[in-house]
Structure formats: C-alpha cells, structure tokens
Amino acid sequence: MKISLIGAGAWGTAFALHLARTGKEVLLWVFEKDLFDIIKKTKENSYYLPGFILPDNITFTNNIKDIPEFSGDIVIATPSFALRKTISVISKELKDKKMLILTKGIENGTDLLMSGIVKEVTLERADIASLSGPSFAKEVAEGIFTSTVVASYDKSLSLYFQKIIHSNAFRIYTSDDVIGVELGGAMKNIMAIGAGIIQGLNLGTNTLAAYITRSLAELKRLGRPLGARETTFMGLSGIGDLMLTCYGKLSRNRLFGIELAQGKKASDIISNQKSVVEGYYTVKAVYNLSKRLGIEMPITEELYKIIYEEKNIQDSLRDIISREYKEEDQ
Numbered sequence: 384m385k386i387s388l389i390g391a392g393a394w395g396t397a398f399a400l401h402l403a404r405t406g407k408e409v410l411l412w413v414f415e416k417d418l419f420d421i422i423k424k425t426k427e428n429s430y431y432l433p434g435f436i437l438p439d440n441i442t443f444t445n446n447i448k449d450i451p452e453f454s455g456d457i458v459i460a461t462p463s464f465a466l467r468k469t470i471s472v473i474s475k476e477l478k479d480k481k482m483l484i485l486t487k488g489i490e491n492g493t494d495l496l497m498s499g500i501v502k503e504v505t506l507e508r509a510d511i512a513s514l515s516g517p518s519f520a521k522e523v524a525e526g527i528f529t530s531t532v533v534a535s536y537d538k539s540l541s542l543y544f545q546k547i548i549h550s551n552a553f554r555i556y557t558s559d560d561v562i563g564v565e566l567g568g569a570m571k572n573i574m575a576i577g578a579g580i581i582q583g584l585n586l587g588t589n590t591l592a593a594y595i596t597r598s599l600a601e602l603k604r605l606g607r608p609l610g611a612r613e614t615t616f617m618g619l620s621g622i623g624d625l626m627l628t629c630y631g632k633l634s635r636n637r638l639f640g641i642e643l644a645q646g647k648k649a650s651d652i653i654s655n656q657k658s659v660v661e662g663y664y665t666v667k668a669v670y671n672l673s674k675r676l677g678i679e680m681p682i683t684e685e686l687y688k689i690i691y692e693e694k695n696i697q698d699s700l701r702d703i704i705s706r707e708y709k710e711e712d713q
Contacts, residue, residue: 384408384547385454389447389469391418393431393520393658394485395460399441400524402458405550409441410453414465419445430657435524451476456483456547459501462659463488463569467500478508483533483544485514487568488661489668494675496565512540513561514548515568516619517627519634523553530554532620534564556619563615566606571624572636572662573669574598577686578629579640580696594682595629600712601680605669608676636662649690666690681706 516531688694
C-alpha cells in the first residue's frame with residue numbers, strides 16, 4: 384500500500400517511519416532543499432529527528448506535485464501556518480483523495496481548525512480525517528506504545544485510517560467529534576507554554592496541577608459554543624495530550640515556556656528555533672477567537688500578553704492569582 388506524506392518535520396518523519404514499519408510504501412515531501420539533499424544522501428532527518436535511519440520503503444521528494452500522483456491516501460504534517468499555502472499548490476489534484484491531518488492548530492485571521500482549511504482549499508472535494516492525541520515524535524519513532532484518536536464526520540473514513548495506522552505499538556480509537564479532537568490538539572500547545580513557565584519558575588506541583596485543571600476548564604469553555612463534546616476533552620485528544628505536553632520533557636511548547644521564565648523574549652526564542660513551536664501561533668488565534676465570542680479565558684489572555692505584548696510574567700501571575708472569587712466551573 385502506498386501513502387503520501389506532506390511535511391518532514393519531527394512528527395511527519397516519525398509518522399512516516401511508523402507507516403513504513405507496518406509495511407507501507409511512503410513518499411515523504413521535504414520542504415527544505417538542503418534537508419532534502421541530506422535525507423536523500425544519509426536516510427536520516429538530521430534537522431528534526433536525528434538518530435533514526437529511514438528504511439528503503441520511505442522515499443523522498445521536494446516536488447509537492449509528486450504527492451497526489453503517488454497515492455490517493457495523503458497524510459498532512461506541515462506546521463499550521465504553512466498548511467494553506469502548501470496544499471493550495473495541489474488543490475485541484477486533491478479531489479476525491481483520502482486525507483489525514485496530523486497538524487494541530489487554529490489559523491490566524493480565519494479562526495479555522497486544520498480540517499476547515501483543507502475543506503476550504505479543496506472546495507470540499509476531499510475526504511478528511513484528523514489525528515490527535517498524546518504522541519511525542521521521538522517516542523513514536525522509537526516504537527514506544529502510543530494511542531491516539533482519528534476523527535471524521537464520515538465514520539467509514541475514520542475506520543479506514545484506523546485500519547491503516549493501527550499496530551501493536553500504535554493503538555487508534557475513532558471519533559466523530561472533529562471539532563473536539565482538533566481543538567484539544569490545538570489548545571494543549573498553548574497550555575504547555577504556561578506549564579513551562581510554572582516549571583521554569585519552580586512554582587511547585589500544587590501550582591502545576593491547579594494550572595492544568597483550569598486549562599482544561601478553558602478548553603471546555605471554548606469548545607461549547609464551537610459545538611465540541613465535553614466528553615471528548617476527557618479523552619486522549621483532550622486531557623491525555625494536555626498532560627503529555629505540560630509534563631513531558633520532549634515538549635517544544637513547554638520548553639518555550641521555560642525559556643520565557645528565564646527572561647528571554649518570545650520573538651528571540653522563535654527566531655532561533657528550527658523546530659516549530661505551534662503554541663506561539665495558536666495562542667494569538669485563540670485569544671482573538673475568545674474575544675470575538677465573548678468567552679472568558681484568563682490563562683490564554685495572560686499567555687498572549689506575555690508572548691505578544693511582553694507583559695512581565697510576575698505581573699501576569701499576580702493578575703491571575705488575584706482574580707475575584709467564584710464557583711468552580713468545568
């Protein structure tokens with residue numbers, strides 16, 4: 384079986400490696416010309432996933448138009464900010480393709496989740512599913528047990544991808560709550576930044592546990608008017624992914640928060656990063672969306688102000704802690 388994969392970051396490369404281990408032939412599209420040359424020569428993604436030699440059933444291209452020609456099954460793993468531009472080049476060729484989105488985020492300016500972007504670009508001509516859940520790329524590449532969710536409004540499509548992806552080391556569940564699954568995947572990147580700040584300031588596990596709990600409350604609060612089911616947020620793509628990124632040492636978003644706690648400017652951190660910190664982009668989109676919908680999201684708001692307005696972190700902590708008394712909401 385052949386599968387095309389767009390995006391050779393850490394997650395895209397790890398997913399390609401997983402598919403190859405299950406016997407699939409994978410064509411991996413590499414954006415950077417220099418990285419393409421390196422991978423072709425060494426069979427190793429030294430930029431984003433060093434230490435893993437890719438097998439012969441993974442081949443590579445830097446021509447995006449090769450992707451729809453290779454297979455009718457296409458996996459997308461681009462950064463969220465690059466998704467629209469990347470697939471727009473081949474939008475006509477995506478008609479009737481089965482597409483699985485690994486990208487997590489919300490598009491700035493449109494408030495669209497990643498499936499919404501693909502749906503818009505393809506003029507609703509592609510069959511779309513999304514995958515989310517606690518899944519560090521390095522651990523997937525190592526073959527460590529992982530469990531995620533595939534969501535689609537078309538149950539037969541989610542079952543189709545479940546069958547393709549599932550293995551003894553990679554368990555797949557299905558869902559029809561596309562909004563809930565994608566929103567959980569997007570929001571956890573934001574909340575991991577705050578978790579990193581807490582850990583960078585050595586504020587303790589009591590603080591971190593309270594923070595993660597209130598982060599989940601904000602996720603639920605945003606999900607309600609968007610039509611997500613609250614039960615989804617209690618699953619793998621909600622609390623599961625939130626715990627992974629808030630506690631896990633491999634989380635780029637958590638590390639970004641730690642660096643902010645050290646006094647570094649957000650723009651400086653991002654400019655020196657090769658890997659994408661999705662929460663940096665998503666926090667702006669969610670902040671603007673919450674304002675448009677009139678939803679109170681104090682954690683998101685303070686993180687936005689720290690990152691984009693250079694608000695002093697201690698001032699943000701004081702403003703959060705000193706908020707008025709209220710009943711606990713879920």
